[in-house]
Amino acid sequence: MARYATNEFRAGLKVLLEGDPCSILENEFVKPGKGQAFSRVKFRNLKSGRVWERTFKSGESIEAADxxxxxxxxxxxxxxxxxxxxxxxxxxxxxxxxxxxxxxxxxxxxxxxxxxxxxxxxxxxxxAPNFVTLAVTETDPGLKGDTAAGGTKPATLSTGTVIRVPLFINIGDVLKIDTRSGDYVSRA
Amino acid sequence: MLAQIRAFFAEREVIEVQTPTLGRTSVTEPQIESLRTRDGAFLQTSPEHYMKRLLAAGAPSIYQLGPVYRAGESGRLHQEEFTMLEWYRIGYDDQALMTEVAALIDGLLGPAPYERMTYESLVGAVHGEPTELDLAYAEAVEALGPLRCFVTDYPASQAALARVRGDGGDARAARFELIIDRVEIANGYHELTDAAELGARMAKDNQRRREAGREVMAPDGRLLAAMAHGLPDCAGVAIGVDRLVMLAVGASSLAEVVPFADR
CATH class of the missing domain: 2.40.50.140 (Nucleic acid-binding proteins)
Incomplete structure (x- = not known):
């Protein structure tokens, strides 16, 4: 597998760190005026999602990840x-x-x-896609006339996930949901 | 800011000089690389060698304000081409020069107190493997917080062109740096005036360059000759002007304040 030297480090580069595939988030050039140059690099471990920080001497290289x-x-x-x-x-x-x-x-x-x-x-x-549409399989009956602003109630989706929805939602309604926040957006 | 700097030195009767940015030789510093033209000349990484040749030839206290170049240095606080203010004070030592640096900075950024720390108290060590010391130093500087701090008494192994005081394990370089808000701003010396010692340090630099697989740099024979002729007792300091501008306007990277930055 190819290797990348510190001067090739860029955000988005995929590399192997301690055996795990990681994506470079940031690479900062650090150098005391008369001293050794370093690259201080933030990685996202693509398996765990954790952010790792490591410091390399300029010129060091790490293995690319496929x-x-x-x-x-x-x-x-x-x-x-x-x-x-x-x-x-x-x-x-x-x-x-x-x-x-x-x-x-x-x-x-x-x-x-x-x-x-x-x-x-x-x-x-x-x-997951940023927005998905899922049907409601279980929720308290909708309150008639309460289609405007108001409270919320729990609703179970076809995937088994429970989210907060407006009071007017009924079983069988198909909802648009923002998966990044887990929030109800609208009826689909 | 450039006008303020010139006014500061005009008032103190320090003379502005303009030395070549292109030279036949360059520094032997193990961790500084010079850019080279196609026909083998070097863009200067600081005006130090030329300015010391002027001093040896009888110049009074002098300053230079202009571009310098360092190959491969690019980042939030680094540009390959940057603006350096460098000055030399005949008869000053490092202590007297620190006082003058603080006066200049107070004029440019507004007055504030200056802390003093030795290298050893900042880094926690003064002897060790160079790369480990450099990393510990870089991290200690970043941990300093928002203040102005002169760091003094550098390891003799990091004397560069400063004279060394003391012997054996107690030897320390008459070198200081000024750190402001976690950023290295100035680097100054009570200058080495001994040509034989300069020649020995250049050879040692090149030994380190050879071990690191870096290009060996021809020593600057004209600087060695000038020092053999006689460099007056003096102190000198260099300041990264772009970084000062960055701090003055509250920016966090050079690219925000340098027109046409590398990135």
Missing amino acids: VMELSMEYLYSDGEFHHFMKTDGSYEQAAASAAAVAEALPWIKEQDVCQVTLWNDDPISVT
């Missing part, structure tokens, strides 16, 4: 793995572990197109 971010369609779950398919017409599939899909799973249903991060062709994280 990481790709692709749009993939969610096909189905076999109980253990979650299967996704490329949308480039190749019909190639990849199986994501429960850990990789954990953050997206509350929001996605079959045929939703997600952003999948593949490391050595293996999915390591799945991001």
Whole structure:
């Protein structure tokens, strides 16, 4: 695999750090006037999502990671793995572990197109679309006439996720949801 | 700010000089790389060598305000081309020069108190592997907080062109830096005047360059000859003017204040 030297470090570069695939977030050039130059680098560990900070001497290099971010369609779950398919017409599939899909799973249903991060062709994280539409399977009956501003109540979605919705929502309504905040947006 | 600086030195009868930015030789500093033209000349990383040659030739106290160049230095606080103010005071030592640096800074940024710390009290060590010391120093500077601080008594191994006081493990360079709000602003010396010692340090620099796989730099024979002829007892200091402008306007990177910055 290729290696990147400190002067090639850029935000977005995918590298291997302590065996884990990471994405560079920031690279700061640090140098006392007469002293050694360093690169102070912030990484996002693509498996854990944690941010790591490391300092390198200028000229040091680290191994590149074979990481790709692709749009993939969610096909189905076999109980253990979650299967996704490329949308480039190749019909190639990849199986994501429960850990990789954990953050997206509350929001996605079959045929939703997600952003999948593949490391050595293996999915390591799945991001749900920013907005999804999901049906309400359970909630208290809607209050007639209360279509304007007012309180909220819990509603269970078809994925099993519970969110807060306005009082006028009924079972069977299809809702638009912002997956980044988990907030109700509108009826779809 | 450039006009204020010139007025400060005019009042103190320090004479402005303009020495070449292009030279046949450049510094041997192990951690500073010079940009080189196609026909082998070097863009100067500071006006130090030329200014010392002027002093050795009989010039009075002098200053220069102009561009200098350092290859590969680019970042929030670094530009390959930057503006340096450098001045030399005949008969001053590092203590007297620190007082004058503070007077200049007070005029440019407004008055404030100045802390004093030795390198050892800032970094926690004074002997050690150079890379580890440099990293510890960089981190200690960033941890200093929003204040003005003169750092003094550098390790003898980091004397550069400062004279060294004391012997053996107690030897310290007559070198100071001024740190303002976590940013290195000034670097000054009670200047080394011993040509033989200068030659030995240049050879040692080149030894370190060789070990690090860096290009060996031809020593500046004209500076060595000038020092052998006689450099008067003096102190000198260099200030990063772009960084001062950055602090004066409350910016956090050079790119915000330098027109046509690298990035």
